[in-house]
Amino acid sequence: xxxxxxKDLIDxxxxxIYDRIVLSFKNYITVNExxxxxxxxxxxxxxxxxxxxxxxxxxxxxxxxxxxxAAPGGASVTKALDFKFTVSEGNGTRTYKVYDIMGYxxxxxxxxxENIDLRTRMILDGNLNALVTQFMKxxxxxxxxxxxxxxxxxxxxxxxxVREYKDVHSLSFRADDKEVNVVEYYYDIxxxxxxxxxTLTFKTLTFAFHKEKESPSNPLYDIYYIGGRSRKFEKEAS
Numbered sequence: 001x002x003x004x005x006x007k008d009l010i011d012x013x014x015x016x017i018y019d020r021i022v023l024s025f026k027n028y029i030t031v032n033e034x035x036x037x038x039x040x041x042x043x044x045x046x047x048x049x050x051x052x053x054x055x056x057x058x059x060x061x062x063x064x065x066x067x068x069x070a071a072p073g074g075a076s077v078t079k080a081l082d083f084k085f086t087v088s089e090g091n092g093t094r095t096y097k098v099y100d101i102m103g104y105x106x107x108x109x110x111x112x113x114e115n116i117d118l119r120t121r122m123i124l125d126g127n128l129n130a131l132v133t134q135f136m137k138x139x140x141x142x143x144x145x146x147x148x149x150x151x152x153x154x155x156x157x158x159x160x161x162v163r164e165y166k167d168v169h170s171l172s173f174r175a176d177d178k179e180v181n182v183v184e185y186y187y188d189i190x191x192x193x194x195x196x197x198x199t200l201t202f203k204t205l206t207f208a209f210h211k212e213k214e215s216p217s218n219p220l221y222d223i224y225y226i227g228g229r230s231r232k233f234e235k236e237a238s
Contacts, residue, residue: 019105022144029095120207150222
């Protein structure tokens with residue numbers, strides 16, 4: 001389930017829907033060599049940083065993208081995916097424990113996420129819902145998604161991602177003649193006490209967007225960014 005979500009997310013990144021992605025797993029996901037190759041398929045070159053097998057490694061996969069992810073005028077876009085993992089070998093096979101995945105794009109903001117076909121949009125909508133569900137179930141410690149420009153979400157889609165929150169903080173500012181909203185929702189707030197300390201844990205989902213004024217009865221949310229964080233604070237008991 002998580003592996004399918006990660007695969008779709010990386011496919012959307014390669015297509016140019018996202019300019020930046022960060023996935024930090026709460027522990028790690030385990031994949032075999034075929035599954036790893038499926039996740040990183042299509043790269044033009046690769047670099048590895050780190051030490052020996054069983055030590056935490058970073059491998060960068062570099063893509064030269066055309067088509068949906070291309071810049072205006074047909075110029076190519078360079079994308080890179082960094083995987084942090086350890087490798088173990090046994091019985092002639094390799095197993096990878098993946099801890100973090102990071103992707104970034106140069107140049108950013110080419111406009112690929114503004115106009116997407118229906119099939120890609122359906123995949124994106126399902127992928128976002130699966131990612132938020134898995135985040136709430138503690139599969140990820142944090143995630144960041146920065147759209148190439150923005151994703152047009154209907155109000156029902158936006159509310160489906162936000163779900164039942166415990167608290168909310170927001171701010172807004174003007175940029176390019178638009179009112180940009182940054183809204184942070186709070187979930188799963190827990191305060192635990194032991195004889196020597198208090199521990200506060202909670203999750204947050206953060207959205208950055210502007211609303212289109214043309215459709216007040218069914219507003220469109222032009223979403224630039226979605227991020228999730230699991231947070232923990234400790235204080236010594238007095």
